[in-house]
Amino acid sequence: MTKKYVYGKPICTDAVLTKIEAEQGTVPYGKIATENGFEFAYQMDADDIVYGLGEANRGINKRGYCYISDCADDPEHTEDKRSFYAAHNFIAIAGKETFGLFFDYPSTITFDIGYTKIDMLRVSCDEANLNLYVIEGETPYEIVKQFRKMIGRSYIPPKFAFGFGQSRWGYETKEDFREVLQGYRENHIPLDMIYMDIDYMQDFKDFSLNEKEFSDFPAFVQEMKENHIRLIPIIDAGVKIEDGYSVYEEGVAGNYFCQREDGSNFVGAVWPGPVHYPDFLKEEARKWFGDQYRFLTEQGIEGFWNDMNEPSIFYSEESMEETKALLKELAEDDSKDLPVWVLMGKLGSLANSHEDYKRFYHDIDGEKVCHEKVHNLYGYYMTRSAGEAFERIDPDKRFLMFSRSSYIGMHRYGGIWTGDNKSWWSHLLLNLKMLPSLNMCGFLYAGADLGGFGADTTEDLLMRWVALGVFTPLMRNHAAKGTRKQECYQFEHIKDFRSLIEVRYRLIPYLYSEYMKAALTDDLYFKPLAFVYPNDEQAVRIEDQMMLGNEIMIAPVYTQNAKGRVVYLPEEMKFIKFLADGVITEKILEKGYHFIEVALNEVPLFVRKGKCIPVAAPTETVDELDEETIELIGYEGASYELYTDDGVGKDYENPEHYKMLKMEE
Ligand code: GLC
DSSP states (O other): OEEEEEESOOOOOOOOOSOOOBOOSOOSSSEEEOSSSEEEEEEOOTTOEEEEOSSOSSOSSOTTEEEEEOOOOOOOOOTTOOOOSEEOOEEEEESSSOEEEEEEOOSOEEEEESSSSTTEEEEEESSOOEEEEEEEOSSHHHHHHHHHHHHOOOOOOOGGGGSEEEOOTTOOSHHHHHHHHHHHHHTTOOOOEEEEOGGGSSTTOTTOOOTTTOTTHHHHHHHHHHTTOEEEEEEESOEEOOTTOHHHHHHHHTTOBOBOTTSSBOOEEETTEEEEOBOTTSHHHHHHHHHHTHHHHTTTOOEEEEESTTTOOSEEHHHHHHHHHHHHHHHHOOSSOOOHHHHHHHHHTOTTOHHHHTTOEEEETTEEEEHHHHGGGHHHHHHHHHHHHHHHHOTTOOOEEEESSEETTGGGTOEEEOOOOBSOHHHHHHHHHHHHHHHHTTOOSEEOEETOSBSOOOHHHHHHHHHHHTTSSSEEEOOOTTSOOOSGGGSSOHHHHHHHHHHHHHHHHHHHHHHHHHHHTTOOSEEEHHHHOTTOHHHHTOOSOEEETTTEEEOOOOSTTOSEEEEEESSOEEEEEEOTTSOEEEEEEOSEEEEEEOOTTOEEEEEETTOEEEEOOOOSSSTTOOGGGOEEEESTTOEEEEEOOOSSSOOTTOGGGEEEEEOOO
């Protein structure tokens, strides 16, 4: 049962699809104050758990910190950070009273979950213009499922997107891409995608190709496809200002860019230097930008990643003017006591500043709306622009699409990657803990940069991270320019990487099937143990193990130099270990705590009592997977309902996609 409360004049976000009539009374939980902005306050019970917030810092239980939904291009994801790239304003409180809340508000909103006062939950924002949804249900799991129904079906990627992908900021030439292909194929490490970062573009211009390096691009795309590789180019939000560049010129002519109050196009700077920002909230602009993807789809491209769409603003024309004025002032000041710290402060706050967000406007159905008020929708609407275009380009085909910034609603158009993490063990753990929360907010196709984006990775960190990535729908190794080379074949123990990634391919029938079931029934692919074992006090608090689909539990190793880890089993399970040489070991473990040994080149998983999962023979690409020779592992006599389809089309509801498999007694 969901109740909707309307405060002031909310901006329509299209996050919720179900039509719900607004309630007249007061909210059944907590207290609302609207005198000074908006505030929801709720006295939590000491044992309540708060779930949700999707892409956010810290753990599955969000208690004990303050989180701010304010999509930010901040690559330093340290434990103290309050804002990441996304704004996922859904929480579910479970305990004495159990209910869910969705604050559909597209500007900055703060979730103080026991930060100021240990048992106090306060959600506040500057303006009392929002829709608040209160979702009731017996358990947090039921609440999440209801919420997921309201916000519509999660994005479904093509099946090739369940393969492994290699990326790096810095691949510049066809030879660079061929080298990656060769590195993987020569070493027989499975690979399905190579990502193209900004260097494929001409001068970082969206929908352009570096003319010298990528002549006859369709032939190159084809060459890669013949090797079962999809090239996945990046698209950035800012459009370079350059005379003669058609995207820029069309955007100006069509009034498709965000404008200042005086009607001039706002100028910020990103990788290409000065750019305009498409007004994705304006329907015609969204359509126009979406149609630009044709430039690449017509050359054979089947997937993209949308970036810099918080939007990232390194500086604006205005903030640069202010900085220059300050520099001039400093230069003219001949006193010895130059306030350099003033300059440092100014430079430090130049990028992604709220001052800039106040400087430009969107045209929403003819109404001029300041960016500041709808800031958190920008990445969502950029990805919506692409998603809507793909429907026009080829309505019967799935395209790969994931974005850096997002808001709930975007989950219908694409997945996400969690942006610029670091090659830190703590980020491997953060990646793991975030997964169920992302799923609660609809983002099923998700993953982090395996190995870490910033900083130099180490072989063991990459191995452990790949062993987690085996289970995440988006499985991509990505690294920043200037960091240590991170492709799996750059390391000493190449064949161990092969073994790890082969496990992914062997599990694709199961992972894909569980993904599809979760997407088609608005369910979770990754669940906290608490959702499956709500009466088990130990299980309810566990944050470093997850349920994946309906059959298995995962417990990755995330500490350096560990020989294994402690695992809690809420019931008897079959401990399965994929060893380096393709051998699978099985052992029944009783309910309780166990230390399991896991070498760097091994992948552990646990099959729930009475269940089994399908495992294919290893292949080097998704195209080659043979679903006819599947073996079942798990409990004797168990059955598994396998979902399979062609991985491209959208005829999801066809009952022929389901097949019952049964293990011998
Ligand atoms: C941003 C992205 C990163 C990408 C880089 C260059 O930092 O998050 O993934 O490699 O830009 O395009």
